[in-house]
Amino acid sequence: MISVKEALEKVLSHVDVLEPGDELILDSLGQVLADDIYSTIDIPGMDNTAMDGYAVQAESTMGATHSSPNILRVTGEVAAGYLTKEEVMPGTAIRIMTGAPIPNGADAVVQFEDTDEEIRKAQNQPLSEIGVFREVEKGLNIRRAGEDISSGSLVLTKGTLLRPQEIGVLASLGRDVVTVFRRPVVAILSTGDELVDVGKPLPPGKIYSSNSYSLAAQVARYGGIPKRLGIARDSIQSLEEKLKEAREADLLITSAGVSVGDYDVVKDVLAKQGEVTFWAVRMKPGKPLAFGVLRLGKRAVPHLGLPGNPVSSMITFEQFARPAIFKMLGRRSFDKPTVHARSESHIKNKDGRRIFARVKVREEDGGYIARLAGPQGSGILTSMTLANGLLIVPEDVPAVQVGDNVVVQMLDWEQEI
Numbered sequence: 001m002i003s004v005k006e007a008l009e010k011v012l013s014h015v016d017v018l019e020p021g022d023e024l025i026l027d028s029l030g031q032v033l034a035d036d037i038y039s040t041i042d043i044p045g046m047d048n049t050a051m052d053g054y055a056v057q058a059e060s061t062m063g064a065t066h067s068s069p070n071i072l073r074v075t076g077e078v079a080a081g082y083l084t085k086e087e088v089m090p091g092t093a094i095r096i097m098t099g100a101p102i103p104n105g106a107d108a109v110v111q112f113e114d115t116d117e118e119i120r121k122a123q124n125q126p127l128s129e130i131g132v133f134r135e136v137e138k139g140l141n142i143r144r145a146g147e148d149i150s151s152g153s154l155v156l157t158k159g160t161l162l163r164p165q166e167i168g169v170l171a172s173l174g175r176d177v178v179t180v181f182r183r184p185v186v187a188i189l190s191t192g193d194e195l196v197d198v199g200k201p202l203p204p205g206k207i208y209s210s211n212s213y214s215l216a217a218q219v220a221r222y223g224g225i226p227k228r229l230g231i232a233r234d235s236i237q238s239l240e241e242k243l244k245e246a247r248e249a250d251l252l253i254t255s256a257g258v259s260v261g262d263y264d265v266v267k268d269v270l271a272k273q274g275e276v277t278f279w280a281v282r283m284k285p286g287k288p289l290a291f292g293v294l295r296l297g298k299r300a301v302p303h304l305g306l307p308g309n310p311v312s313s314m315i316t317f318e319q320f321a322r323p324a325i326f327k328m329l330g331r332r333s334f335d336k337p338t339v340h341a342r343s344e345s346h347i348k349n350k351d352g353r354r355i356f357a358r359v360k361v362r363e364e365d366g367g368y369i370a371r372l373a374g375p376q377g378s379g380i381l382t383s384m385t386l387a388n389g390l391l392i393v394p395e396d397v398p399a400v401q402v403g404d405n406v407v408v409q410m411l412d413w414e415q416e417i
Contacts (some may be wrong), residue, residue: 001281002280002281003281003354004282004354007281007291008323010278010291011291011304011323011324012323012327014291014302015251015327015328016328017181017328018182018184018250018329020035020179020181021180021182022179023177023178023180024177025162025171025175025176028162028178028180029163029164029167030161030163031162031181031183031223031329031330032159032180032330033157033158033159033160033179034179034181037154037157037173037175037178038152038153038155039151039152039173040151040173041149041151041174042146042150043146043173044143044144044145045145046102046145047101047102047142047143047144047145048080048102048143049096049097049098049099049100049142049143050098050109050141050142051098051109051112051141052097052098052111052112053095053112053114053141054072054074054096054109054130054132055078055093055096055106055108055109056072056088056092056093056106056108056109056110056132056136057088057089057105057106058108058135058136058137058138058140059090060091060093061108061110061134061136062135064132064134064135066133069115069131069132070132071129071130071131071132072091072092072130073092073093073128073129074092074093074094074095074128074129075088075089075092075093075094076095076103077095077096078097078103079100080098080100081099081100083101084103086103087103088103088104088105088106093110094106107139108136108137108138108141108142109140109142110134110136110141114133114136116130116131117130119131149172156169159330161331161332162178162180180330181328181330183223183224183329184225184251184325184328184329185225185249185250185251186219186224186225186226186227186250186251186253186321186325187227187229187246187249187251187253188216188226188227188228188254188255189229189230189231189232189242189243189246189252189253189255190211190212190230190232190255191231191232191233191239191256191266191308192233192234192256192308194206194207195207195208195209197209197231198213210381211255211256211306211310212228212230212231214313214314214381215253215306215313215314216228218314218318218321218322219321222325222326223325223326224328224329227245227246227249229242230242232254234257234265235265236268236272239257239269240269240273244296246294246296246301247297250302250328251302251304251321251324251325251328252301252302252303252304253303253304253306253317253321254303254304254305254306255306255313256306256307256308257305257308266290267279267290270292270305271292273295273296274292274300274303275292276292277292277293278290281316283354283355283356284353284354285309285311285316285378286306286307286312286316286319286356286378287353289306289307289316290304291303291304291305304316304320304324306321307378309378310379310384311378311379311381311384314384315356318336318390319356322334336410336411337410338407338408339361339368339407339408340406340407341361341368341369341370341408342368342406343400343402344370345359345370345400346399346402347391348398348399349397352396354392354394354395355392356391357390357391357392357393358374358390358391359373359389359391360372360373360387360388361388361410370389370406370408372391373386374386387411389409389410389411390411391407392406392407392408
């Protein structure tokens with residue numbers, strides 16, 4: 001039985017970054033850039049206004065006050081996306097909308113709130129003149145050409161994770177396609193004579209195959225492409241037949257069949273068709289965990305044999321499959337965010353394993369509080385729905401006492417804490 005750290009190192013040593021390919025930018029969300037991105041344009045493309053108002057020469061506003069406004073002659077109007085041939089001269093102004101190019105001759109923009117435009121509108125006066133209530137400096141409310149991105153500059157570097165903001169930057173550059181590292185195809189196979197797929201009647205003594213769905217959802221959540229292979233029965237023949245469908249996968253995940261029972265055949269097939277790197281990890285839940293490489297046709301496919309208990313399956317996925325997917329995606333960090341919290345629960349560590357206890361974390365008095373999210377049995381899947389974090393009890397800590405400071409691996413930052 002090896003440690004969680006050793007097990008993760010062995011898993012990651014058998015996977016690598018996948019080859020790059022082109023994706024439409026919206027389809028690339030959550031993927032990693034395989035090339036540097038340089039701009040071919042200035043953004044903004046020309047000086048433009050950051051406010052609705054009047055383009056003026058700053059000198060024309062000198063001495064203006066609310067009680068004694070400077071009156072300027074309005075010679076035109078320009079909206080975003082359009083140009084004007086009118087030029088701003090001393091004593092004149094051009095009405096301008098946010099994003100519109102700055103007219104020639106203007107060196108500042110006075111926002112509407114600093115003029116008498118509303119007063120004139122209320123009195124049905126024409127806007128052929130405008131009163132300015134304040135002095136302004138040159139450059140006020142003007143966004144300069146290239147102040148965000150200049151032509152030829154490096155905008156995004158290889159290895160950047162594409163979030164919505166990076167997608168927006170790519171679109172602002174006019175890019176509709178981007179080169180990213182390919183998403184891994186993850187084959188998911190549940191094993192067991194007791195399993196029935198969802199949507200079918202449930203005979204006595206049977207259970208629905210929930211693991212394949214929770215695992216597929218986890219794969220999709222972390223950027224992989226799930227490929228559900230269905231259910232293999234508790235026989236070597238059934239398992240080998242199903243495994244043929246995983247030949248093109250980048251990673252194979254099986255659920256159940258890795259313990260010490262008479263019908264736990266996954267380890268046997270793994271040993272027959274490949275190599276077993278380890279089959280037990282010093283953690284709770286999730287001790288029965290197999291990893292190795294399966295020879296499927298001409299390909300060697302990394303294989304994670306997860307426990308059959310639903311909580312164990314999800315937690316071992318978080319610790320091992322998720323980092324493997326991240327590495328294949330080209331991501332630089334594999335860690336979940338962690339917080340330091342004060343425990344409101346007593347947790348015993350009876351056998352020197354690393355415990356991942358399901359907890360609900362909340363914020364209180366500027367810090368975090370963690371409380372067990374109900375019973376901790378590895379078959380109680382609803383406890384995962386009540387948890388937003390996993391409290392980590394190290395192998396060498398015999399117990400966590402109420403009030404102890406602990407480290408919590410956060411599962412969901414978006415849940416209210």
